[in-house]
Amino acid sequence: MAALAYNLGKREINHYFSVRSAKVLALVAVLLLAACHLASRRYRGNDSCEYLLSSGRFLGEKVWQPHSCMMHKYKISEAKNCLVDKHIAFIGDSRIRQLFYSFVKIINPQFKEEGNKHGNIPFEDKISSVKVDFLWHPEVNGSMKQCIKVWTEDSVAKPHVIVAGAATWSIKIHNGSNEALSQYKMNITSIAPLLEKLAKTSDVYWVLQDPVYEDLLSENRKMITNEKIDAYNEAAVSILNSSTRNSKSNVKMFSVSKLIAQETITESLDGLHLPESSRETSAMILMNVYCNKILKPVDGSCCQPRPPLTLIQKLAACFFTLSIIGYLIFYIIHRNTHRKNKPCTDLESGEEKKNIINTSVSPLEVLLQSFCKLGLIMAYFYMCDRANLFMKENKFYTHSTFFIPIIYILVLGVFYNENTKETKVLNREQTDEWKGWMQLVILIYHISGASTFLPVYMHIRVLVAAYLFQTGYGHFSYFWIKGDFGIHRVCQVLFRLNFLVVVLCIVMDRPYQFYYFVPLVTVWFMVIYVTLALWPQIIQKKANGNCFWHFGLLLKLAFLLLCICFLAYSQGAFEKIFSLWPLSKCFELKGNVYEWWFRWRLDRYVVFHGMLFAFIYLALQKRQVLSEGKGEPLFSNKISNFLLFISVVSFLTYSIWASSCKNKAECNELHPSVSVVQLPQMDYFL
Structure with missing residues (x-):
């Protein structure tokens, strides 16, 4: 009954959900999404910078997601590269001082918060000539106006970025009086034209006041209420936005910190100042606003204009059109x-006649x-x-976003299976299915951002190694059995591996190394080809059971292993080889080949292991030590059960080790040796 129910369910699903219907559903979904996104862009505007400065939400702890765009997390080197020879000025009260410290720590994490709390604090990085100043002006008054007015003079060097804001100090010292609010409006009205003038040559941001956690405020700060803060913010927005009559104000409102504070102010130590993680988020937003358009990071789409089409992209567009x-x-x-x-009917005879036209x-x-x-x-x-x-969104890993799609695929896979006539170890149909499953899992891994979860990262590394293992096994088996070293075979494989990626590089204006896995399998294919094609060419027909030729092939493989070890532990030699023209054009990323060396080194032994496994298996098969008849097992039941037990234990041991790794660097260092032990177990288990 269970088998009957399974077959009926499978037949029903296959009837309603086929490959064709899946394609139609996918197309309809894409068109609907495109229409919804287009309508949203038309209604809300297309300025991702405005979204970055004014909206967003927390995906998880410390992970801020702006509306419709991705925010890049800047490293020290990137920040210095962007801000070289730049001057940034922060003007305001203690909250602006906190933002100043968080911004500076992106450039120099060792910078300590030791400056005078009620005074100016300078910072300068001598290597990159980045200058960041905090200017203590806790109130919007004549003092702040004079500081800003100096910068409007033509003879004075202006900061490239100005971040200003103040209000809580005025609320505190004037005990939250309405007169203080009226004075604040007058003062900001007099400053607004100066800020607008500066905004024509510099990036000017006015930071709106964050809410407070009133229960934690000390007695001398109880007058700083969220109601008062909202009133001051409304005044600042209305005045600064109306400072120009005929056009939109160039002074940008930094209002996103309010949203961040609403989620995190309860973690504040005094109810007034934000926790450090929230300040870091606001500082990183400022870095994205200014630097994304300069450095154009791949994972930072906020504030990036659409890149202009290159000549080769235009030619590709013309070709496809x-x-x-x-x-x-x-x-x-x-x-x-x-x-x-189409057949036509003769009116007299009633017989059909056809026009003989070739429609092939x-x-x-x-x-x-x-x-x-x-x-x-x-x-x-x-x-x-x-x-x-x-709209784009930063990757944020959760167990559900990774494992639920995998469960969906596994459940669907139960209802789609075919019988095969092949029974040999790692036959073409088996390896194709294995590669397909691995590619689906790796795709889900990349989409869900699972690389941040170390156990998943290490298991995916084994799948990548398994793919490369099959590269070594498959290409070695072909050359060993067929002995076909002709240029036609080489071109055929290179075309099959690289055609889609080359087209992607042209259309997307990406370097070849950006899609690093294809260069990886391409290089390893060429390594296998050169190893076997160089004199003396040793193939199965020539060897034909002769131990001398087998020994010669083992010497070739030993020399290959020696070369792999040398390049793996000699980064300088590796980089010199791949920095030569024209190899450098294919393997450089961001001006160097370090990324390529790192990727190649992660699975350096796996392809060699696949070649060696194929040689041993084919040699034993030739000597009839191993025989595979159709429907017959490779080993006896006892040996098969023992190997299955070893496979399960090996997999569980690896999983425990992967879960106990402290960091990626440690895991990556051990991975090339550990994965070699895992792969034969996976081969047997599958």
Whole structure:
């Protein structure tokens, strides 16, 4: 009964949910999403900088997500590179001073909060010539006005970025009186034209006041209520936004800190000042606002204008457009021809007659149809990644975002299976299915940002190693059995591996190394080819059971292992080789090949291990030590059960080790050796 229910359920699902229906559903979903996002952009505007400064939410602890765009987390080197020879000025009260300290710590984490609390605090990084000043002006008054007025003079050097804000001090010393609020309005009205004038040459931000946690405020601060703060904020917004009559104000409102404070003010130590994590978030937002348009980080879409199309992108767009037009012309001609070729009825005899016209599809039409499909796919990729049509969100890992999609896929996989006639170890159908499952899991891993969770990261590293293991096993087996070292085979494999990625590099304006896995498998294929193709060429037919030739091949593999070890522990030699032109054009990322060396080194032994495994397996099979008849097991039941037990224990041991790793650096150092032990167990288990 259970088998009958399973078959009925499978038949029902296959009837309603096929590959074709899945494609239709996906297309409809994409079109609906595109329409919704386009309407949202039209209604709310398309300025991601404005979203970054005014809206967002916490995805989790310390992870801030601006509305519709991604925020980059700047490293020390990136911050210095962006702010080289720049001058940033923070003007205001103790809250602005806190923001100043958090901003400076992005540039120099060792900087200590030891300055005079009620005085100016300078900072300068001599290497990058970055200058950041805090100017103590706790009230919006004549003193602050004079400081700003000096910068408006033509002969004085102006800061590149000015961050200002104050209000709580005025509320405190005037005991929250309405007269103080009226004076604040008058003072900010007199300062507004000066800020507007500065904003024409510098980036000027006015920081709105964060809410307070009234229960924690000391007695001398009880008059600072959220009601008063809202009144001061409303005054600042209305006055600064109306400082120009005919155009939008150039002074940017930094209001997002209010939203951050609303979520975190309960963690404040005194009820007035934000916890350090919240200040760091606000400082990082400021860094994104200014630096994203300069450094253009891949994962920082906020405040980045759409990049201008390069010449090669324009040529690619023209090519795909012409392909689509050409295919439509062929389609219309073919359709008209098909209509003419329909049978017609002779009125006298009542018999059908056909116009004899050749309606076969030409190879050119098939080619144009393929380019048309590819062009539409690339256009969709470009709209998702490089354009601002779709909203973007930072990756934030949770167990549910990673494991639930995997469970969905596993459940669907139960209802889709096919029988195979192949019974050999790692046959083509088995490895194709294995690669497919691994690619789905790796895709979910990247989308969900699971690299931040170390156990998942290490298990995914094993899947990547397994893919490379199959690269070594598959290509070695082909060359060993076929002995085909012709240029046609090489070009065929290189085209199959690289065609899509090369098109992506052209359309997306990315370097080849950006899609690092394809360069990785390409280089390893060439390593396998060169190792076996160089004299003396040793293949199965030549060896034919001769131990001398087998020993010669083992010497080749030993020399390959020696080269791998040398390059793995000699970073300088590796970088010199791949820094030579034209290799540097393919393997450099951000001006150096370090990233390529790191990626190559992570799985340096795996391909060699796959080659060695293939050689031992094929040699034993040739000598009939191992025989695989159709439907017959490779080993006896006792040996099979023992190997299954070893596989399960090995997998559990690896999982425990991966969960106990302290950091990625430690895990990555041990991974090349540990993964080699894991892979044969996975081969048998699968």
